[in-house]
Amino acid sequence: MPVKGKRIAVVLKGYPRLSETFIAQELLALERCGLPLEIWSLRRPTDRARHPMHAAIRAPAAYLPEYLHEAPLRVLRGLAAALTRPRLPALLALFARDLWRDPTASRLRRLGQALVLARELPAEVAHIHVHFLHTPASVARYAALLTRRRWSFSAHAKDIWTTPAWELTEKLRDAAWGVTCTRDGLARLESLAPGRTRLAYHGLDLARFPAPPPPREPRDGTDPDAPLRLVCVGRLVAKKGHDDLIDALAALPPDLHWRLELIGDGELRGALEARIRERDLSKRVAFRGALAQPAVIAAMRASDLFVLPTKPAPGGDRDGLPNVLMEAASQALPILATAFAGTPEFITDGTHGILVAPGDPAALAAALARLAADPALRLRLGAAARVRLVEDFSEAAAVALIAEALRASAGLPPPVVATEPELAACAS
Incomplete structure (x- = not known):
C-alpha cells in the first residue's frame, strides 16, 4: 500500500486513453510498488471505453483547464498565487525565452495551466513526473520551477x-x-544532452494476459470459406x-482469400474508408x-x-516500440x-516476425x-515472439528502475513489499 505523507504528481496530456496502455500499466505497477501517486491531466478523456487497468488504478485524477477561457477563475487564482512566489521572475524569464522562439497560443496555454497546477498541487507532492517531453513537460517544467520542486520525464515517440x-x-x-522506451529514442536524446536519460522498455505484465490459444488452424487463404484472418x-x-x-x-x-479487422479510431478514418471503397475491399x-484491451x-x-x-x-511524428x-x-x-523506429529492437526479421521496409506497399x-502460404512459418514466428517477450521484455525491470528513481526524488522510504503482486511488479 502507498505510504502516507509525501506524494508524486504524474502529469499527462490526457487520461485515461485507450491508446496509452503502456502508461496505465506503468501507473498500476508503480502503485503496486507502494508509490503514492496522483494524476494531473491536461485534457479530459474522450474515449468512450476504458481498459480494466484504469479501474484498478487508485490514484485520484484531476484535470487542468484545457482552454484557459473555460476556467478563468482557476487561472486568475493561479496567477494571484504566483505573484507571491519568489521564483516568479525566473519563470517569467524562462517563459519569455520560450515564447520568443515559439510564439503560439499553445505556449501561453501551457503557462496558464502551469500556474493552475502550481497553485493546486497539494503540499504533500514532493516530486513531479511527466509523460511526454512536448506540451505536458512544458507545464510540468514551469510548475516545478515556480514551486521549487524537481521534475522528471518519460519520453516516448512523437515528443522526441x-x-x-x-x-x-x-x-x-x-x-x-528521465527515461525513454526505445534505443532509437535514446540515441536522439543522448545526442542533445548526454547522460540525462536511461532506457526503460515498457514490457508487459503477463499476469494480465491469458495464455496463448491452442495452435491456430493452418489457414492459407485458398479456401473462401476459411479466409486468412488479419488484424x-x-x-x-x-x-x-x-x-x-x-x-x-x-x-x-x-484468389487469395482474407479478412482484415482494423481496431482503432482517429482522424484518418474517413480517408481510409474511402481508400478501401476505391480499391473494392469493403467486403473484406x-x-x-x-476497443478496450480485453476485446483487442x-x-x-x-x-x-x-x-x-x-x-x-x-x-516527423513516428512510433516508438x-x-x-x-x-x-x-x-x-x-x-x-x-523495420522502423523501435520495432527492430523487439523483432528480429525472420526470427520473431517478418519486417519489411517502411512505406513500401509492394514489399508488404x-x-x-508469403506468410499466407506458409502456416508453419507463422506458427514458428509466433512462438519465437512469445519467447522473446517472456525472456527479454518483462515489465518488472523498467518498473523497478522508475520506481527507485521516483522514490529517491520524492524522498520516500524504501519499499515495504506486502503482497505477491507487489513483489512481482517491483522485482528487478
Whole structure:
C-alpha cells in the first residue's frame, strides 16, 4: 500500500486513453510498488471505453483547464498565487525565452495551466513526473520551477521526434532525470544532452494476459470459406501506415482469400474508408473502432496474422516500440511489421516476425502472400515472439528502475513489499 505523507504528481496530456496502455500499466505497477501517486491531466478523456487497468488504478485524477477561457477563475487564482512566489521572475524569464522562439497560443496555454497546477498541487507532492517531453513537460517544467520542486520525464515517440532540438535540450538539462522506451529514442536524446536519460522498455505484465490459444488452424487463404484472418491495431493516423496496408492488400492475388479487422479510431478514418471503397475491399475490411484491451486480445486470439506497417508521418511524428506488438506476441500471434523506429529492437526479421521496409506497399504485399502460404512459418514466428517477450521484455525491470528513481526524488522510504503482486511488479 502507498505510504502516507509525501506524494508524486504524474502529469499527462490526457487520461485515461485507450491508446496509452503502456502508461496505465506503468501507473498500476508503480502503485503496486507502494508509490503514492496522483494524476494531473491536461485534457479530459474522450474515449468512450476504458481498459480494466484504469479501474484498478487508485490514484485520484484531476484535470487542468484545457482552454484557459473555460476556467478563468482557476487561472486568475493561479496567477494571484504566483505573484507571491519568489521564483516568479525566473519563470517569467524562462517563459519569455520560450515564447520568443515559439510564439503560439499553445505556449501561453501551457503557462496558464502551469500556474493552475502550481497553485493546486497539494503540499504533500514532493516530486513531479511527466509523460511526454512536448506540451505536458512544458507545464510540468514551469510548475516545478515556480514551486521549487524537481521534475522528471518519460519520453516516448512523437515528443522526441517533433519537439524542436532547442526545447528538448533545455528540458533534458532542467529535468532531474528521465527515461525513454526505445534505443532509437535514446540515441536522439543522448545526442542533445548526454547522460540525462536511461532506457526503460515498457514490457508487459503477463499476469494480465491469458495464455496463448491452442495452435491456430493452418489457414492459407485458398479456401473462401476459411479466409486468412488479419488484424491491425493502432490509431488511424499517418504514422501507423494503414494506407500502405490497404494498398498492399489490394495488390494481393484475387484468389487469395482474407479478412482484415482494423481496431482503432482517429482522424484518418474517413480517408481510409474511402481508400478501401476505391480499391473494392469493403467486403473484406471491418472497422472495429477503439476497443478496450480485453476485446483487442480476443481479436488477436481469433486471428492468424498481426500487421502493423508503421512509418514516418509527414510532420516527423513516428512510433516508438508499439505495445500492441508485445500484446500480439503474448498470444503467439505471428507479426508482420516494418523495420522502423523501435520495432527492430523487439523483432528480429525472420526470427520473431517478418519486417519489411517502411512505406513500401509492394514489399508488404509480398510478405503477406508469403506468410499466407506458409502456416508453419507463422506458427514458428509466433512462438519465437512469445519467447522473446517472456525472456527479454518483462515489465518488472523498467518498473523497478522508475520506481527507485521516483522514490529517491520524492524522498520516500524504501519499499515495504506486502503482497505477491507487489513483489512481482517491483522485482528487478
